[in-house]
Amino acid sequence: MRKNILNKVLKLGVFISLFISTQVVKAQNLINGKKLYETRCLACHQSDGGGVPNMNPPLDGSSNVNGKDIARLVKIVKNGYDERIALDGMYYSNAMTANPDFTDQQIADVLTYVRTSWSNKASKITLAQVKAANSKHKISAQK
Amino acid sequence: MKKGIQILFLILAAFSINGIAQENAGLKLPAGFKASLYANNIGAARHITVTKAGVVFAKLNYPNKEGNAIVRLEDANNDGVADKVNGWANYPGTGIYVKGNSLYASSNEAIFKYELNSKDEVVNPQSPLTIVSGLLNRRQHESKSITFDKENNIYVNIGAYSNACQIEDRKAGSQGRVPCNILDSAGGIWKFNASKENQTYKDGKRYATGLRNVVGLDWNHQTNQLYVAQHGRDQLNSFYPNLYTDAQNAELPAETFYAINEGDNAGWPYIYYDPAQHKKIVSPEYGGDGKKEGASEYKDPAVAFPAHMAPMAVLFYTGNQFPEKYKNGAFISFHGSWNRAPLPQEGFFVAFVPFKDGKATGDWEIFANGFAGVEADVKVTNTAKAKARPCGLAQGPDGSIYVSDDTKGAIFKISYGQ
Numbered sequence: 072m073r074k075n076i077l078n079k080v081l082k083l084g085v086f087i088s089l090f091i092s093t094q095v096v097k098a099q100n101l102i103n104g105k106k107l108y109e110t111r112c113l114a115c116h117q118s119d120g121g122g123v124p125n126m127n128p129p130l131d132g133s134s135n136v137n138g139k140d141i142a143r144l145v146k147i148v149k150n151g152y153d154e155r156i157a158l159d160g161m162y163y164s165n166a167m168t169a170n171p172d173f174t175d176q177q178i179a180d181v182l183t184y185v186r187t188s189w190s191n192k193a194s195k196i197t198l199a200q201v202k203a204a205n206s207k208h209k210i211s212a213q214k
Numbered sequence: 215m216k217k218g219i220q221i222l223f224l225i226l227a228a229f230s231i232n233g234i235a236q237e238n239a240g241l242k243l244p245a246g247f248k249a250s251l252y253a254n255n256i257g258a259a260r261h262i263t264v265t266k267a268g269v270v271f272a273k274l275n276y277p278n279k280e281g282n283a284i285v286r287l288e289d290a291n292n293d294g295v296a297d298k299v300n301g302w303a304n305y306p307g308t309g310i311y312v313k314g315n316s317l318y319a320s321s322n323e324a325i326f327k328y329e330l331n332s333k334d335e336v337v338n339p340q341s342p343l344t345i346v347s348g349l350l351n352r353r354q355h356e357s358k359s360i361t362f363d364k365e366n367n368i369y370v371n372i373g374a375y376s377n378a379c380q381i382e383d384r385k386a387g388s389q390g391r392v393p394c395n396i397l398d399s400a401g402g403i404w405k406f407n408a409s410k411e412n413q414t415y416k417d418g419k420r421y422a423t424g425l426r427n428v429v430g431l432d433w434n435h436q437t438n439q440l441y442v443a444q445h446g447r448d449q450l451n452s453f454y455p456n457l458y459t460d461a462q463n464a465e466l467p468a469e470t471f472y473a474i475n476e477g478d479n480a481g482w483p484y485i486y487y488d489p490a491q492h493k494k495i496v497s498p499e500y501g502g503d504g505k506k507e508g509a510s511e512y513k514d515p516a517v518a519f520p521a522h523m524a525p526m527a528v529l530f531y532t533g534n535q536f537p538e539k540y541k542n543g544a545f546i547s548f549h550g551s552w553n554r555a556p557l558p559q560e561g562f563f564v565a566f567v568p569f570k571d572g573k574a575t576g577d578w579e580i581f582a583n584g585f586a587g588v589e590a591d592v593k594v595t596n597t598a599k600a601k602a603r604p605c606g607l608a609q610g611p612d613g614s615i616y617v618s619d620d621t622k623g624a625i626f627k628i629s630y631g632q
Contacts, residue, residue: 109556111452113452113555113556114553114556115552115553116451116557117552117555117595117596117597117598118555118556118595119595119596119598119599121596121597121598121599122597122598123552123597123598124597124598124603124620124621125275127552129598151384151385153383155353162276164352164353164354164356165354165384166377166383166384167384168384168385168386168452168453169385181452183586195624
């Protein structure tokens with residue numbers, strides 16, 4: 072009986088500490104994402120994610136950023152973007168710098184920051200989603 | 215009581231939103247000047263031009279909601295606000311210029327010529343003559359701004375489709391191309407005959423080179439010389455964090471204003487102008503370290519402005535309405551920066567450069583401010599938040615000047631006296 076309670080308490084303790092640690096990890100991911108944004112993205116996309124008219128597209132309120140095509144977002148962060156982009160009725164013309172040195176976790180973190188900041192309320196991006204997007208690219212690259 | 219205050223606040227808020235309470239259309243001007251909101255929401259108004267009878271034409275960056283990319287505006291009752299507005303054409307672009315009874319407008323690849331009747335109405339809106347076509351448009355720095363000399367020649371900017379002529383544009387660590395092959399067909403000013411149809415590169419002449427992107431240019435009729443304002447390169451700190459801090463990037467390089475002679479080379483992409491050192495410095499893509507000086511063969515600027523403010527138009531003032539000091543001096547509109555982030559942005563104003571004996575004195579001043587919609591001592595931190603961004607400049611027959619905005623499409627009319 073006592074053993075049983077102890078077991079339950081232990082289980083609960085493990086659960087709580089796991090929960091707390093994942094929350095800490097999540098918070099840390101967001102902090103990392105913000106830091107990456109500030110050093111690698113902010114110059115062009117600005118601190119409010121508003122971008123620069125006709126040049127650098129906004130991330131705040133952007134249908135692409137908040138959309139479901141995660142693979143495309145991963146690809147853009149990693150490889151940059153060198154075409155004129157049409158977004159929400161406007162055109163943006165500057166080339167975006169690639170970030171080939173970003174790890175999959177860093178891509179997940181910066182995308183999570185961008186998708187949950189300012190007025191954006193899209194889902195967070197997990198490491199698994201970035202990895203899935205990468206394999207999707209490999210497949211499409213082989214075609 | 216509380217309710218009364220709330221209502222008062224609501225009324226005040228309504229006033230400020232509607233702009234009714236805004237003196238001088240919200241602009242801050244030197245004493246004795248006044249401004250009116252000549253037009254608003256006409257679409258992204260780039261360059262503007264005014265006929266001898268005071269009709270204004272604006273070239274829009276892309277078609278407005280009516281589908282027009284050139285707009286004609288007329289203030290028939292002369293109250294400082296356009297009351298007759300219509301338009302035509304659907305091609306994006308920046309340049310527009312009235313010369314006699316001809317109206318020239320540019321797309322991002324070509325220059326067209328329209329004919330005006332005695333009422334300054336366009337006779338052939340759907341069938342302009344094509345004066346020049348086939349100019350490079352690789353979307354970056356695509357504006358084809360135009361001006362004219364006294365001898366019926368057009369000068370057109372062909373901007374470089376690149377930041378610093380790297381092998382891979384805006385990629386950290388990518389070296390500069392040697393030589394920069396962009397310069398054979400872009401990154402300079404080309405000269406064409408203003409009345410000959412169907413010209414392209416082979417019919418024109420590269421008049422000046424080594425200019426990354428010139429959106430503002432004007433002919434100084436007093437000295438019979440072309441003046442251009444260049445947009446300097448971006449992102450020194452992003453690509454060379456070991457050489458440039460964020461604070462240094464915010465001040466480097468200068469936005470440069472040049473008095474151009476035929477054959478001049480302003481040195482892009484090999485050098486940039488450092489306004490603190492007063493020197494041409496070798497670009498890091500070409501082995502520079504922030505200190506190494508560039509070749510002396512490259513042109514020195516007539517005036518060096520703070521970095522990244524983006525000069526959009528140059529207007530030599532030839533009117534008689536403004537005080538004497540403005541005569542033959544240059545107004546330059548500054549769009550406002552983005553590449554000063556994370557530091558606050560600069561610009562969003564019209565500057566004045568006094569000229570003495572046909573030369574810029576360098577003691578430039580802010581002439582008209584307040585376009586961004588923030589108080590004069592408050593800086594814009596995020597470029598897209600600016601309410602209006604100054605772009606085109608033109609002088610009316612009465613000596614007033616007009617300033618366009620290419621966000622929502624306002625046109626401000628600035629006058630002196632009365």
